[in-house]
C-alpha cells in the first residue's frame with residue numbers, strides 16, 4: 001500500500017478490466033480486498049438524491065416520476081480474502097435484469113424495479129459476481145459466505161449465480177422485505193438472520209461480530225431500509241467502511257444528503273451522524289455501493305476528514 005490507480009497508468013489499463021480495477025487485490029496485512037464492479041446502472045436524479053425536506057411518500061413519488069437520469073454509477077461488491085476464509089459483501093446485480101425467473105414469479109415487482117433502476121448494457125461478458133469470482137480463481141458453485149447490507153435487488157441479484165452461498169443479513173431486513181426477496185430470488189433464498197448486540201464502538205450502540213478475531217463487523221445503519229447494515233473491516237491502516245446505500249457516494253455523506261429511496265429520513269440522518277463520529281475517532285475509508293470513486297479511494301486509503309463537513313451538519317428532520 002498504497003496501490004497505484006490504474007487510470008494513472010494507461011499502459012496497464014488494457015490488462016485490468018474495469019470490472020476488476022485491482023485484480024491483484026488491495027492488501028491490508030494478511031487480508032486482501034478485491035473491489036468487484038458488478039456492472040453499472042442509472043437511476044433518476046431524485047432517486048440518487050432527495051431533498052431532506054421531502055417526507056417518505058413525497059420522496060417515493062418524486063423518485064418514480066422523475067425522468068431525468070443520472071450518468072451510469074457502479075454497483076460494487078467486495079470480496080474480502082481473510083485468514084478465516086472469504087466473505088463477500090453484497091452480491092451485486094446480475095444480467096439480464098429482471099431475470100426470466102423473476103419476471104415469472106413477480107411480474108409487477110420486476111417491472112417496478114426495471115423502471116427504478118436502468119441496468120447498463122453489460123457488453124460481451126456480463127460482469128456478474130460469478131464471472132468476477134471465477135477470474136479470481138474462486139468457484140462460484142462452492143460455498144461462500146455473503147454479508148448483505150440490505151435486500152434491494154442490485155445487492156442481492158447475483159446470489160442466483162452462487163447456489164452454495166451462506167447468506168447473512170440483519171433480521172430486520174427479513175421482517176420487512178423477505179417476501180419481496182423470495183419473489184426475486186425464489187424459495188432457495190434462506191439467509192441467516194443476524195441480530196445486533198453490544199458494540200465496542202463508541203459511535204454505534206449495537207454491532208454484530210462476524211470474524212472470530214474481531215476485525216470484521218456488521219453495524220446497523222438503518223434509514224435506507226429498516227435493517228440496513230454497513231460492514232466494517234478493521235485494519236492496521238484504517239477502518240474500511242462498506243456503507244451499502246447509506247448514501248450514494250462520499251459527497252452526500254459530507255453534505256448530509258441521502259438517496260430518494262430512504263425508508264426513514266430520521267434514522268438515515270442519525271446513521272450518517274454515527275459514521276461521521278466514528279470517522280473522528282478512527283481513520284475511516286468510506287465505501288458506498290454506487291460511488292464511482294470507492295475503489296480508488298480504498299487504494300489510496302483516503303480517510304474521511306472531519307473538516308470536509310464542518311459547518312455542514314446532517315439535517316435532522318425532527319428539529320424545528
Ligand SMILES: [Zn+2]
Nearest residue numbers: 150152224245
Ligand atoms: Zn438500496
